[in-house]
Amino acid sequence: MRIWSSQSISDKFMRMTMLVSGVALLLAYVSFLVYDLYSLRQELISSMATEANIVGANSVTALLFDDKQAAESTLLALRNAPQVRSALILRPDGSEFARYLRSASIPFELTNRLAPDETQRYWTKGRYILLGSRIRFQGGQVGTVYLVAETGDVARRAERFGLISAGMLIICFAIALFATSAFRHLVTDPLTGLAETAQIVTRKRDYSVRAKIPPNSDDLSFLVQSFNEMLEQIQARDRALEATRSDLERRVEERTAELSATNKELEAFSYSVAHDLRGPLQHINNIGFLLQNSSEGLNEEGRMLVDRLHEGARRMSGLIEDLLNLSRASSHPLHRTLIDLSHIAEVTAGRLQADNCGRQVCFIAAKGAHIFADDGLMQVVLDNLLGNAWKYTSKMESAEIEFGYTEEEFGTVYFVRDNGAGYNPRYADRLFRPFQRLHSQSEFTGTGVGLATAYRIISRHGGKIWAQGNVDQGATFFFTVPDTET
Template identity: 90%
Template sequence: MRIWSSQSISDKFMRMTILVSGVALLLAYLSFLVYDLYSLRQELISSMATEANIMGANTITALLFDDKQAAENTLSALRNAPQVRSAMILRPDGSEFARYLRTTSIQFELTNRLAPGETQRYWTQGRYILLGSRIWFQGGQVGTVYLVAETGDVARRAGRFGLISAGMLIICFAIALLATSAVRHLVTDPLTGLAKTAQIVTRERDYSVRAKIPPSSDELSFLVQSFNEMLEQIQARDRALEATRSDLERRVEERTAELSAANKELEAFSYSVAHDLRGPLQHINNIGFLLHHSSEGLNQDGRMLINRLLEGASRMSGLIDDLLNLSRASSHPLHRTLIDLSHIADAIASRLQADSKGRDVRFVIAKGARIFADDGLMQVVLDNLLGNAWKYTSRLESAEIEFGYIEEESGTVYFVRDNGAGFNPRYADRLFRPFQRLHSQSEFTGTGVGLATAYRIITRHGGKIWAKGNVDQGATFFFTAPYTEA
């Protein structure tokens, strides 16, 4: 099979034709040879039956008058039939009456005889045929004649016929080869050209080439023409795709330039707003502080208004800081280095516990959490995630916050888990949107910008961030980033 698979179509076509023609001619030769042998053998048996009938008719008188010499003289006429080697005439009781031997060296032994009721029959004995025939006179049996003939002449005649047939076989086979060699180019040349064209298209991606269409109007011509039409369609689509791609690249460049300009304007606006707001906000905060410390003459309502003023100024200051962080998360250039997230988490946990105001919070920080990322931005991520966990466990008597990581086939997954207020999983998609909060300001204070900032930072690192949780059952925030190192 490997020999056939490694050949060209032309060679396969030639070999297949040789095989089919050779097998067909050989089967025809064998069929004619077998038929000739059978015909010659049947002709010999028919000739023997005729001789037996003649001998029987000519020896009736001798049998009736018991004239053995006359019967032997009649049998001697068989010398004109060279295929007959011996003959014998038996009386009705089965005893020998007369015999004929072509040569004295021939032995005549009747190993087979006609059964009662049989008129004529023959037997094959090696290269000899024995034929027996009853002799009848006026409705009664007067004897039986047996002839033995040699089949050597049949074999010789069959051999001569075989030689002649073999010669004809060779001539026919040679004619078939010549015809195949002359015709195969009409079939294989279009297929070979089609295969070469397909190879050029596959390797060079050149859809401008065309296969040569054969002059005939058969299936091969239709196949090659259809292939060329397919190449024309692919070439037209390729040109259309190239034009569309060029136009799309131009549009993308224009849109990228517009977005870049918009981002720069937004960044400038964010810094300008933050800078312009901080001054007046600081004045408001200072005035509120002075009023708060000189409020002996104020009634309770006045002191409550001053406290609200200070709280509002504090929230405004936090919102400005969060907006600046959100802006930096999108515009700050990435400087990836190998950093220790466990060390950053420890530092944040220590800072939070220093301001715990008597809270019972247990931190579990896994060691060896390393990541190849921007140090400053990852500090913002952990500060927001751990800060959220600290905030949403504030109503628990005993809180637990965990930072760890999981090694998976796709990479390292980092997580921050707490046993705090949790959230409704139906609204998990709103967690990372700016200014979207799942808890009211009266329950837990916040601006709704921290998780959006973490989302932008992780996205810029090419990673993902998601959350799992339930109401009053805590929450777990997961995030990944490419190019992690163990």
């Protein structure tokens, strides 16, 4: 099959035509040869039957009068039948009456005999045919004649016929070869041109090429013309797509530039506002401190107002810090080093425990969580995730917080799990949006910026962050960081 697969359409067509023609001519040659052999053989048997009938008719008198010499004279007439090699006449009792041998070197062995109810029959043995025939006179049997003929003449005639047929076969094959060579281009050239054009289109993506249309109006011309029309349609669509793609790329670049500039302005604005608010907020805290420690003292209502002032300043300070972290998450340059997340988680948990010494929280941190990432930014991620877990387990009698990691097919997945208040999965898409909160301030205080900051930091590292949880069933926050030193 390799020969066929490596040839061109023209060569394949040529080989196929020669194969079909050769098989057809060969089958015709074999059929005629077999038929000729059969016909010559049947002709020989028919001739032997005629000779046996003649010998039998001429031997009736000799058999009736037991004239052996006359019978032998009758058999000598078989010399005019060169295919007959020997003959034998038997009496009715089966004894030999007369014999004929064309050559003394050829023995006559009667290996087969007619059955009592048989009138005539022949047997084949090698290249000889034995024919037996009853000699009858006035309805009775007076003897039997057997003739032996050689099929050598038949074989020689068949050989001559085979040579002649073989010569005709070669001539016919040569004519078919010439005719195929002369006319194959009418069929294969358009197909070859079509294949070459298709190859150019496939390799170079050049839809401007066209296949040559054959001069005659036939199915091949219609095929090539349809192929060219298809290329024209594809070329027109390709031009339209290219124009649309160029316009889309231009718009995307413009919009990206606008968004980038806007984001930079917003980040600069957020950082500037948050930074500039620190001074006035510090003045407010100082005034509150002076009022709270005034020598004249405050009444109960004044102390309540000062406490509210301190609480508002504290919340404002937290919001400013969260805004600064959110701004740093987008603008802070990455400095990747090998860091120990397990150690950072333990330190963060210790700080949370120290700030809230009245709470008992079961904290578990898996050892050996090492990644290449920005130390400061990953500190912010764990501060937010562990801080959230600490906050949302505050109403649990037995609070549990766990930091760990698992090895998956796509890499290492780190997680922070708690058994706290959880969240409604219907609103999971709002978890990582800035200033989006799923709990009220009366339930749990917060600014809604921490998870958005963690999302930006993980995204800048090329990783992903997601969550799983349910109401009153705790929550688990997962994140990945690609394992790279770059």
